[in-house]
Amino acid sequence: MKLRGNTLVGGTLIGIVLLTAATATVWTPYNPLQVNLRARLKPPSELYWLGTDEFGRDVLSRIMAGAGTSVLVALLTVAFAVVVGVILGVVAGYVRGWTDRILMAVNDALLAFPGILLALGVMVVVGANKYGIVLALGLAYAPSVVRVVRGTVLSVREREYVEASRMIGNGEIYSMVRHVMPNCIAPIAVLSTSMFGWVLLSESALSFLGLGVPPPAPTWGNMLAASRPYMETATWLGIAPGLCIAFTLLGINLLGDSLRDRLDPRMAHA
Amino acid sequence: MLSYVLRRLAFTIPTLLLVAMAVFTLVRLIPGDPVQLMLGDAADPAQVTEMRRALGLEEPLPVQFVLWLGKVAVGDLGKSISNGLPVLPLMIERFQVSGLIVLVAVFFAALLAVPAGLLAAWRQNQPLDLAIVAGATMLLSIPTFWLGLLLLLLFGLKLGWLPVVGYVPFSENFGQALLYIVLPIVTLTMVEIGVMTRMSRAAAIDVLRLDYVTHARAKGLPERRVLMRHVLPNAFAPTWTLIGLILGHLLGGIAVLETVFTLPGLGRLLVDSIFARDYPVVQGCLLFTALIYVLVNLVVDLCYPLFDPRVQAE
Amino acid sequence: DAQNTTIRLRMKTDIRSTDPGTNRDGPTDGVVQHMVEGLVAFREDTSVGPLLAERYDVSADGKTYTFTLRPDVRFHNGAPLTADDVVWSWQRYLDAATQWRCRPEFTGGLAKLESIAKTDDHTVVFTFDRPSALIPATMARVDCGGSGSTHRDSVGPDGKWRDPIGTGPFKMGEWRRGQHVELVRFDQYASRDEARDGYTGGKKAAVDRIRFVVIPDAAAAKAALMSGASDIDPDIEPEDFAELKARPGLKFESATTMSMATVIFQTRDKVMQDVRIRRALALAIDTAEITDAVTAGTAKPNNSVIPISSPYYTKVQAGGYTRDLAAARKLLAEAGYGGQPIKLLANKRFKSSFDVAVLVQAAAQQVGLKIDIEVLDWATQLDRYTKGDFQIQSFPYSARLDPALSYEMVTGPKATQPRKVWDNPEVEAILRQSMQIADRGKRQVLFDTLHRRQIEELPLIMIYNEVQIAAMRTALNGYKAWPTGQPRLWGVTLN
Amino acid sequence: MSGPALLTVDGLKLRATGIGSLVVDDVSFSIGRGEFLAVVGESGSGKTMAARAILGLLPPAIIRVDGRIRLDGEDLTQATPERLRQLRGPAIGMVFQEPMVSLNPALTIGTQMAEGLKLHRRLSPQEIRAKSVAMLQRVQIRDPERCLAAFPHEFSGGMRQRIMLASVMLLRPSLLIADEPTTALDTLVQREVLDLMVELARQEGTAVMLITHNLGLVARYAQRAVVLQRGKLVESGPAQRILAAPTHSYTRQLVDALPRREAATHRDAPGEPVIAARGLEVTFGGRRRFFGRRPSVRAVDGVDLEVRAGETVAVVGGSGSGKTTLGRAMLRLIPASGGQVLFRGSDILSADRATLRAFRLGCQLVFQDPYSSLDPRMRVGQTVAEPLRHVPQLSAADRERRVEEVLEEVGLGGFGRRLPHELSGGQRQRVAIARAIVRRPVFVVADEPVSALDMTIQKQVLTLFRDLQRQRGFACLFISHDLAAVEEVADRVVVMQSGRIVEQGSRDDIFDRPQHDYTKALLAASPALDMPKPRSSTIPVTDLVT
Ligand SMILES: Nc1ncnc2c1ncn2[C@@H]1O[C@H](COP(=O)(O)OP(=O)(O)OP(=O)(O)O)[C@@H](O)[C@H]1O
Numbered sequence A: 001m002k003l004r005g006n007t008l009v010g011g012t013l014i015g016i017v018l019l020t021a022a023t024a025t026v027w028t029p030y031n032p033l034q035v036n037l038r039a040r041l042k043p044p045s046e047l048y049w050l051g052t053d054e055f056g057r058d059v060l061s062r063i064m065a066g067a068g069t070s071v072l073v074a075l076l077t078v079a080f081a082v083v084v085g086v087i088l089g090v091v092a093g094y095v096r097g098w099t100d101r102i103l104m105a106v107n108d109a110l111l112a113f114p115g116i117l118l119a120l121g122v123m124v125v126v127g128a129n130k131y132g133i134v135l136a137l138g139l140a141y142a143p144s145v146v147r148v149v150r151g152t153v154l155s156v157r158e159r160e161y162v163e164a165s166r167m168i169g170n171g172e173i174y175s176m177v178r179h180v181m182p183n184c185i186a187p188i189a190v191l192s193t194s195m196f197g198w199v200l201l202s203e204s205a206l207s208f209l210g211l212g213v214p215p216p217a218p219t220w221g222n223m224l225a226a227s228r229p230y231m232e233t234a235t236w237l238g239i240a241p242g243l244c245i246a247f248t249l250l251g252i253n254l255l256g257d258s259l260r261d262r263l264d265p266r267m268a269h270a
Numbered sequence B: 001m002l003s004y005v006l007r008r009l010a011f012t013i014p015t016l017l018l019v020a021m022a023v024f025t026l027v028r029l030i031p032g033d034p035v036q037l038m039l040g041d042a043a044d045p046a047q048v049t050e051m052r053r054a055l056g057l058e059e060p061l062p063v064q065f066v067l068w069l070g071k072v073a074v075g076d077l078g079k080s081i082s083n084g085l086p087v088l089p090l091m092i093e094r095f096q097v098s099g100l101i102v103l104v105a106v107f108f109a110a111l112l113a114v115p116a117g118l119l120a121a122w123r124q125n126q127p128l129d130l131a132i133v134a135g136a137t138m139l140l141s142i143p144t145f146w147l148g149l150l151l152l153l154l155f156g157l158k159l160g161w162l163p164v165v166g167y168v169p170f171s172e173n174f175g176q177a178l179l180y181i182v183l184p185i186v187t188l189t190m191v192e193i194g195v196m197t198r199m200s201r202a203a204a205i206d207v208l209r210l211d212y213v214t215h216a217r218a219k220g221l222p223e224r225r226v227l228m229r230h231v232l233p234n235a236f237a238p239t240w241t242l243i244g245l246i247l248g249h250l251l252g253g254i255a256v257l258e259t260v261f262t263l264p265g266l267g268r269l270l271v272d273s274i275f276a277r278d279y280p281v282v283q284g285c286l287l288f289t290a291l292i293y294v295l296v297n298l299v300v301d302l303c304y305p306l307f308d309p310r311v312q313a314e
Numbered sequence C: 001d002a003q004n005t006t007i008r009l010r011m012k013t014d015i016r017s018t019d020p021g022t023n024r025d026g027p028t029d030g031v032v033q034h035m036v037e038g039l040v041a042f043r044e045d046t047s048v049g050p051l052l053a054e055r056y057d058v059s060a061d062g063k064t065y066t067f068t069l070r071p072d073v074r075f076h077n078g079a080p081l082t083a084d085d086v087v088w089s090w091q092r093y094l095d096a097a098t099q100w101r102c103r104p105e106f107t108g109g110l111a112k113l114e115s116i117a118k119t120d121d122h123t124v125v126f127t128f129d130r131p132s133a134l135i136p137a138t139m140a141r142v143d144c145g146g147s148g149s150t151h152r153d154s155v156g157p158d159g160k161w162r163d164p165i166g167t168g169p170f171k172m173g174e175w176r177r178g179q180h181v182e183l184v185r186f187d188q189y190a191s192r193d194e195a196r197d198g199y200t201g202g203k204k205a206a207v208d209r210i211r212f213v214v215i216p217d218a219a220a221a222k223a224a225l226m227s228g229a230s231d232i233d234p235d236i237e238p239e240d241f242a243e244l245k246a247r248p249g250l251k252f253e254s255a256t257t258m259s260m261a262t263v264i265f266q267t268r269d270k271v272m273q274d275v276r277i278r279r280a281l282a283l284a285i286d287t288a289e290i291t292d293a294v295t296a297g298t299a300k301p302n303n304s305v306i307p308i309s310s311p312y313y314t315k316v317q318a319g320g321y322t323r324d325l326a327a328a329r330k331l332l333a334e335a336g337y338g339g340q341p342i343k344l345l346a347n348k349r350f351k352s353s354f355d356v357a358v359l360v361q362a363a364a365q366q367v368g369l370k371i372d373i374e375v376l377d378w379a380t381q382l383d384r385y386t387k388g389d390f391q392i393q394s395f396p397y398s399a400r401l402d403p404a405l406s407y408e409m410v411t412g413p414k415a416t417q418p419r420k421v422w423d424n425p426e427v428e429a430i431l432r433q434s435m436q437i438a439d440r441g442k443r444q445v446l447f448d449t450l451h452r453r454q455i456e457e458l459p460l461i462m463i464y465n466e467v468q469i470a471a472m473r474t475a476l477n478g479y480k481a482w483p484t485g486q487p488r489l490w491g492v493t494l495n
Numbered sequence D: 001m002s003g004p005a006l007l008t009v010d011g012l013k014l015r016a017t018g019i020g021s022l023v024v025d026d027v028s029f030s031i032g033r034g035e036f037l038a039v040v041g042e043s044g045s046g047k048t049m050a051a052r053a054i055l056g057l058l059p060p061a062i063i064r065v066d067g068r069i070r071l072d073g074e075d076l077t078q079a080t081p082e083r084l085r086q087l088r089g090p091a092i093g094m095v096f097q098e099p100m101v102s103l104n105p106a107l108t109i110g111t112q113m114a115e116g117l118k119l120h121r122r123l124s125p126q127e128i129r130a131k132s133v134a135m136l137q138r139v140q141i142r143d144p145e146r147c148l149a150a151f152p153h154e155f156s157g158g159m160r161q162r163i164m165l166a167s168v169m170l171l172r173p174s175l176l177i178a179d180e181p182t183t184a185l186d187t188l189v190q191r192e193v194l195d196l197m198v199e200l201a202r203q204e205g206t207a208v209m210l211i212t213h214n215l216g217l218v219a220r221y222a223q224r225a226v227v228l229q230r231g232k233l234v235e236s237g238p239a240q241r242i243l244a245a246p247t248h249s250y251t252r253q254l255v256d257a258l259p260r261r262e263a264a265t266h267r268d269a270p271g272e273p274v275i276a277a278r279g280l281e282v283t284f285g286g287r288r289r290f291f292g293r294r295p296s297v298r299a300v301d302g303v304d305l306e307v308r309a310g311e312t313v314a315v316v317g318g319s320g321s322g323k324t325t326l327g328r329a330m331l332r333l334i335p336a337s338g339g340q341v342l343f344r345g346s347d348i349l350s351a352d353r354a355t356l357r358a359f360r361l362g363c364q365l366v367f368q369d370p371y372s373s374l375d376p377r378m379r380v381g382q383t384v385a386e387p388l389r390h391v392p393q394l395s396a397a398d399r400e401r402r403v404e405e406v407l408e409e410v411g412l413g414g415f416g417r418r419l420p421h422e423l424s425g426g427q428r429q430r431v432a433i434a435r436a437i438v439r440r441p442v443f444v445v446a447d448e449p450v451s452a453l454d455m456t457i458q459k460q461v462l463t464l465f466r467d468l469q470r471q472r473g474f475a476c477l478f479i480s481h482d483l484a485a486v487e488e489v490a491d492r493v494v495v496m497q498s499g500r501i502v503e504q505g506s507r508d509d510i511f512d513r514p515q516h517d518y519t520k521a522l523l524a525a526s527p528a529l530d531m532p533k534p535r536s537s538t539i540p541v542t543d544l545v546t
């Protein structure tokens, strides 16, 4: 099977991110947590390739050290939201009736909750730790997945091949898993890759509720958020994590698209 | 149809009740106390208790809940702890700001994103597609505050075309109001374009390979018409669901945007109230957004058969 | 045109109400103080002077205060200020239903206000159950609304607060919630003859209107200032100072305020109860360096609870900790500290709180103290503070204009008030003494003792007093920053 | 050939990129104005692809590697996309093979019909509407006004096919390509539709390229015919000549395979009915509108029917008469609004789970629209293997063998790795058949199972059915418009009209002594009956497998 451009570019980008994360576990140019008040807000130079932040910490080191955490948190959150969302969405859309109504009532209730409140609630329940953010954001995003999946299922379940599956004597659950779900892939793929980006960005928003990755450990999200007051005076502070997020997202999208094409046998020869 | 709508509306009641109950418990469960915040580091314990009693916060929770619910049932959402104003008019006033921005922005976003997605799907894996996908992805990875501030600095400060802070209601001065609201709308539109583009692209790719598209082409329809008339309606369903979601989400939460552009909107009210532990306002806002949410989704569901007539409205 | 000048001043948050000293916060006080005035008020140097009173006399036993009102003062509705109005205002304050913030002070906390009586139209007599040096200062307290006198029409027939009808240089204009509060010049304002001095002295308004514009976002506020959408931002972020300074058309005014950035300890905590560990931390940090980094070089370090701008701040108070890593390590070893992690609470609502936390953590690491930062939202942190449920906090204290009040903020019995960080009966006794006597020299001695004990016992590490920098357009003349941190727009002109 | 050639196809070669083989291999033919050309051939021989190549609408996986296509002297292979677009519709009209998937589910029939006219002819909306209604009337759609406002899924297979035909013919193209346009039509409508095409050819000089398996139609309507086999053109010439005296062996096989009546297999004492419908009624509620609802349609109206073990009951009747609905209702795929369906004596409309499951495992359906009934993401092998999940104690290897066997039986050996969209229409139909019979059910509803198959494969499939019936004794409800096929396989025949059974009886009774006028008309209109029955037929069916 020939490698297409998208796959190559996407794979390279993600590869770089993973490689960076792996490298950071053994080596970074400086200690990413090392405060150096004499070298505050230094622009990029030979000494500090990406400059330093308001505490004189090396931005490059922090970018590297933050890669792993950022990606892991985003990955876990998306996985949580998608798994929960797809299961409930498919069930609601496929079974319909009262199950659907009850699920949707709860779902809509959850949807109406702002992330901050959910996060504060989660904080109380699970305490302040890294996984709190996964839970909080996962809970915030899962209802959207439920809605989108349910919508698609509503239309897919009317297709004749689902009827055919029932005709064969396949159980409803099997039909859901085998025939309905694969044909809902497209919107789920889009939503989950987009969500990946949202999590990378909003992870920092929650860090001030005690839910984020505990400071001073860097993540791209909290680096970006912290760069805000220096948007004009120390542009590099925001640009570095911003570009990292953008390229990771682009990589994931490209890779996701080509993966989807590959998973979709209809596209194999196109 | 009418009975269906009524039935659906009846189903909003359990949802709202659920929201009411959850919000009520949650806001009281999380640490922090409005009175404490008001009195700050100089709080005198006795005074705290007294003020809490005056606000009705010293009653047992179930009693508070029932009292509150009873008032809500007759349309009284209570008064803000922060500034003593009745919650309902406060919310409605703020909602007019957020609602307008969100509706217009989502409308424009859809107007731009859906055709862009179609175009990308149509030229799948070609340079145009790659450009659109890359653009959408970039937009997805720019935080609202960043983009908003950038636009603010560019158009407000560098070019001086638009005012930097503030808000004027449309009822007061239409032209002025427009100036104040342009940037927030543009920002929000750009932020929402990303995901919508990708959603419509994905759906369109699926539809484009169906036979009726080929058949439409066999009729000699121009590609534009094939895309707009034959692909779009069938590919629109997931995007439509998404629009419903975005609308619902945003109506309750464009706090960041409202902060950057200094707009007195509902999102800021809600977030400020959460941080101030202003229970009545939080409860009211959430009940309100939940209601809006349910209504938006009802409309979304009602419109569903328009795109896929095979799906019956139950 | 000059006929209709408006000064637009940036506010971070909307005001909570216009009722002095009740439903309030910093910005609320700032706005309300333009409209209402009390009998006394703070001077520039944080001493107390008369405002509505022409003068006041204290009886020998210190229990009776006689205020003589200025004769020409008028309320915003044109009515002259009389002793009745003062009595009415105070009765309202002392009514529990009003929820006046400082009511506890006057119902026994500081002293019990036993009676307020008018002797004639321009004389009011306050009688307390015991003497206290702090009575005038408390009456002047900004967070008490300056105990402002208002006309009874400020309250509706239902007893609810409407708009303030005060005697200040500006009267209520329009309040657009979430957007701005506009005040209009009070043309019949009877100013004192002296020059402007804190909240008292000459207070004649020089512009027609002032508008307090709510701009929560610092970046937006900066843009507003640079684009001319606001005329003055009385409290810019320190990190913006350098950038704004480079801009033409702007000028600056700064003053060291009395609010404090501190690191407080829970001395009942298993680990933190050992003073050697607290001292190790104090020796590990370089207060000057932290202050410099957090405030972008604008503030000066201060290890004393007494603010630098206080007249009681002397050489003694300037004595604090000096960094000594070796000593710190030694202390830790002596204390048998085994590397157990210590939680440091901070918040991002006050950026300095978080920044201080990060720097303290980094400093602690150098001597082997393992500190984990936990960031909370402000309400949660405050709750933990109030309950005393923490090990260390990076905590911002609000301004207290009298040293005794500053110490009062941190000391007290933990049993009844868990938020107090310094629980020592001896210290409390000294403090009580400092509150009763009025003699400046004697008080200084007491405060010096308190300072030495604070350095010794280490219930908290005071780091610096916030410097407030106001940035304004060069067209704005006559604005002056002062230690309360509150803006004052009388006497300010806009060309 | 009458007049100069309108369309010339010269040395056309099409390659499937995925598989790498030529699906059309050096095919040349031409059509003159007003000429009626029949394209016949094996299922999967490349007829559809050749036709789509003319329009320049090949699926992405198929590329033209060689050959020229000229229309009126203009080389279409060199034309710009814009030029091609202009030609499509008014110059070349094509009716696609699978009407079910060629109509846009989201648009009303009216919109879809009006589109072409709006684009290519300057007409007012009223005129467009009038023309649409008239054309729908011509193809015998009842209540055409209502039809315009309805959505595709509300129509029967045959109705959709007619709608497709109508919408293409509305434009009066100079070249009409009709890819098996009558597979879902009853003989009466079929005749009407083809007469319409002939009329077009006569009046407007339209050249008609008719792709079909129905040799009866070829004989009756076509002037010339070309025969395709495995992508190659094996014979061409005047239609009558080819049918009467085929020269190529494949053509001979085709003609020989024409169905003919065999002795009804009145099996050893037909036992209990496997399945029976009693007073079955199905009503479609009509679509909800914003206010009120549309009047409902009673698609099946009080039907009594029994199918016994080992018996094939054919259901014939007009398009839209409720055959599919009846079949689906008997399988409980759509809710019945009245009556009973008894499976081995117990009513399955009110059955409990266990009974229902036994019923599901015992019964199968060959969908009228095979394409939609195949999961687009599943390979042929997976699709056919799926029913075997429910056969206990079947090893993976056994299962695979069984799948291979069945695919072989329907002539799809080696197609296991293909996906539905990589198949021809007839191949898809066979996948659907294979799926239905792989588990050896006791009752099958076969809805037009051979409509897209050429004669040789049709024969093979029908033989397969009969063999299974003989060996396993399964019962079959055989829904078909193809009276010749019915005549070959049915034991009993049921004639439906407007949801009611108007006549039923043994095959011989119905074919030889029809009572009802409708039955008589249907039989009279069957083109296959016009054909002289070929006599020699000794080639074993299995040799014909591709
Ligand atoms: N996308 C594809 N990839 C690979 N092979 C394909 C694809 N589409 C069609 N084919 C193959 O091309 C051949 C020709 O298909 P075509 O649809 O033209 O057959 P046909 O003559 O119309 O048959 P039928 O009478 O069954 O409709 C078939 O063998 C089919 O399997």
Ligand SMILES: Nc1ncnc2c1ncn2[C@@H]1O[C@H](COP(=O)(O)OP(=O)(O)OP(=O)(O)O)[C@@H](O)[C@H]1O
Pocket: D153, D154, D155, D156, D157, D158, D159, D184, D185, D284, D285, D286, D297, D298, D299, D318, D319, D320, D321, D322, D323, D324, D325, D326, D368
């Ligand atoms: N979902 C539906 N909604 C409304 N009407 C329907 C629906 N499905 C079928 N019908 C109507 O029911 C009638 C019978 O349809 P059915 O599909 O059973 O016909 P058929 O006999 O199988 O025809 P054909 O031979 O053309 O396939 C038709 O008039 C059709 O319009």
Ligand SMILES: [Mg+2]
Pocket: D047, D048, D049, D097, D179, D424, D425, D426
């Ligand atoms: Mg074909």
Ligand SMILES: [Mg+2]
Pocket: D156, D157, D158, D323, D324, D325, D368, D447
């Ligand atoms: Mg049918």
